[in-house]
Amino acid sequence: MAFTTPGIDFIAQKALFPALLNYGVLYLSLYLSRLSIPQWGLILAAVLPIPGCTFVGMAYRKWRHQQQAEKLGARLAPVIDSRSIGNYKFLIKLNEAWKRGYPGDGLWGYTEEVGTIFNCNVVFEDSIYTLEPEHVKRVLATDFDNFPKGERHIEALSGFLGSGVFSSDGDMWRFHRTMARPFFSRNRVTDLELFDRHIQSAISLMRQRMSAGYAIDFQDLMQRITVDSASEFLFGTSVDSLHITVENLPQPYDHPDYHSSVEAFSLHPSNRISEAFLRAQMVAAQRDKAGWVWPLLEIFGDRAKKEMKLVNEFIDPIVETAVRRNAEKVKSNVGEQAKKKDIRDDESFLDHLASQTSDKTIVRDQALNLLLAGRDTIAATSTFLFYSLSQHPEVSTRLRQEVIDKVGPAKRPTYEDIKGMKYLRAVINGTQVFYGAIMLHTSEDLWGPDAKEFDPDRWIDDRKQRYIDNPFMFMPFNAGPRICLGQQLAYNELSLIVVRFIQAFSSFALDEAALPPEARVPTEWSHFNGHGRKGKERFRPKVLLTMSSEGGMWLKAKSIEDN
Incomplete structure (x- = not known):
């Protein structure tokens, strides 16, 4: 009913x-x-x-x-007991940490108290946390069938992701997985021209902002690159969020037009979809965190409905066109033949999916799932990577030297160039450890006493063997049957972004004054001396379904042309 x-x-x-x-x-x-x-x-x-x-x-x-x-x-597993009905005091504490704290706040203390595996049992439902790679291996790989996503998790995400690959189990998950796999073949993920066009547009906007003397929200810029690239790669049609003037980008807090620009930014057509996508993601994350009782928080309305209406207004016409185009091909017998063949070179992922099912909802759900994967994860990693370079100029200098030696000052790198850049891969891997969305990636028991340090060399020197021997301690792309199909695509796009921005700019600096006050690092963080980087961080990481920076990541950069 x-x-x-x-x-x-x-x-x-x-x-x-x-x-x-x-x-x-x-x-x-x-x-x-x-x-x-x-x-x-x-x-x-x-x-x-x-x-x-x-x-x-x-x-x-x-x-x-x-x-x-x-x-x-x-x-x-030992149960965390806050001596309250349904452990609600623990849930309140955890919710406050999610809103205002650092990733892992509210949980790290329990690893010292009860060990590396514990049960939070929130609202009378078991919720097991583990930092043991062997446990993770069992869940994700060797005993995969006994650890599905589960009804509660799927219900929490379905308002945003529908029945897509990230919010389904069983036959539906296998269907989505099978349909997506051939689209990430080597010849597709190594074609860098598509990504380079969008990166060059972003570099142009950044140069214009730098010439005006103000910082740019690098996170917003990375999200524009990735959403434009992902939408064109998947749908054959770009969102074109980079086709704007520099005045339509977010303004820093220290800009005289900041307050008037906030409303104008949200109303601009190129931003409305991205903003709605982000808000829907926030709702999905909050539902998932609230456990099985999340509907009680939405008695007076579905909080995802309005946001998804905006998102669907963009994607539904594209889906309908793909389904209609395939129906026309089927009439001429071309579509039936296409089902038996690999994806054609001129075929988008959406066209391929439409050739396998005429159910528009299934097509849309899978498209949105892959758009999330293609936009947020790559944007987050590239954002944190350049933040790390701004804090570690010695790493930036060394990386620049490798770029110049292997590629040159202006040439677009090839797939083979990227494969040969070992320090570039180490910097990317180091960033993913550095800001891993799971506590496993920052455990000192696994990574050593320097786990909280940005140290790309850990992926080059003798320590590398330790991680190779235990792959379940480093999982930026998940593991087992659900391992990310777009792993190589992500590495290639990330590498191209880094190379192109290193070629265009000689240095990067964080501008904390550009952050709105409510998004700045709290003063009390500087006195923190516990797990992770909370005591030395200069921005506020925020965990939703993926990780981001609260209030943006405001950077200044010196153009190579100014040297």
């Missing part, structure tokens, strides 16, 4: 329907037995068993897990 909001639907399924069923059974029983009780008593008798049965079910599940563990000679 369809209801108006996720919250009303949730209450109806969990409470209203069971209560009505209980009421009907009780009423019929009383009628047949010719007994009578007050109406209020009948209603109370219908409602009270619901929470009781819920708690009995939870207690039984806990007992069953304990029995199964004993049979296996194992023990259950």
Whole structure:
């Protein structure tokens, strides 16, 4: 049955329907037995068993897990207990850390208290955290079938990602995976001309902003490169978010037009889709973090609906065109032949998907899933990479020398050039460890006492063997059957971005004054001496479905042309 909001639907399924069923059974029983009780008593008798049965079910599940563990000679993961109903105090603490803290805040302390695996059990639902590579290997690879995404996770993400590859299990996941795999063949992911066009547009905008003397939101610029590249690569049609004037870019906080530019930025056509995409992602992340009771936070409305309407207004016409074009080919028997062949060189991913199914929703969902993967992950890594270069000029100098030696000051690198640039790959890998979205990537037990340091050499010297021997301690592209199909594409695009910006600019510097005050690093962070980089960080990492920088990443750069 369809209801108006996720919250009303949730209450109806969990409470209203069971209560009505209980009421009907009780009423019929009383009628047949010719007994009578007050109406209020009948209603109370219908409602009270619901929470009781819920708690009995939870207690039984806990007992069953304990029995199964004993049979296996194992023990259950220790439970974090905040001495509150449903562990709600822990959830509040964790939510505050997500909003205002540093990634890992609210969790690192428990690794010292109870070990590297623990159960948060939020709102009566087990939530297991582990920092052990062997556990991760079991979940992602060797026992993959026993660890699906699960109904709760899929429901939380489906309002944003539909039934795409990141929010599905079983046959639907295998379908999406099978359809996408041939599109990431070597000849496609090594064709760098498409990406280079968008990168050059971004460099032009950055040069204009630098000539005006103000910082640029490098994160926004990277997101424009990746969304334009990904949309053209996947759909055959670019979003063209880079086809704007420099005045339409976000303005730094120290710019006199900052306040008036904020509203103008959100209203500009090239920004509306990206902003809606980001807000929908925030809703999906908040739903996932809230656990199985997330619909109760949306009793008065579906928070993703408005944002997805804007996103779908962009992508639906493209999907409909692809489906219609394939239908026309099928009529001429060309489409049926295409299903039996590999993807043609002139065929976009959307065209290929439309040739396999005429279901527009499935086509759209998969397209959005891959757009998220192609936009946010690469944009985040390149943003943090150049932030790291701004803080470590010695790394920037060494990287520049490799670029000049291997490629030259202006030439576009080839795939073979990129393969031969070992320090470039080390810088990329180091950035992904440095800002890994999971605690595993910053564990000192695994990475050593310098885990919080930006040290590309760890991927070149003798330490490299340690990571090669234990691949499940470094997983920027996931692992096992769900490993990222676009891994090589991501490395190639990242490498091209780095090379082109290194060729265009001689130095990069962080401009903290350009950040809005609410996004700046809190003063108390400088006194922090615990896990991770919180004590020395100059920006605020924010974790949604992917990682980003709160308020943007504002950099200044010196153009090579000015040297």
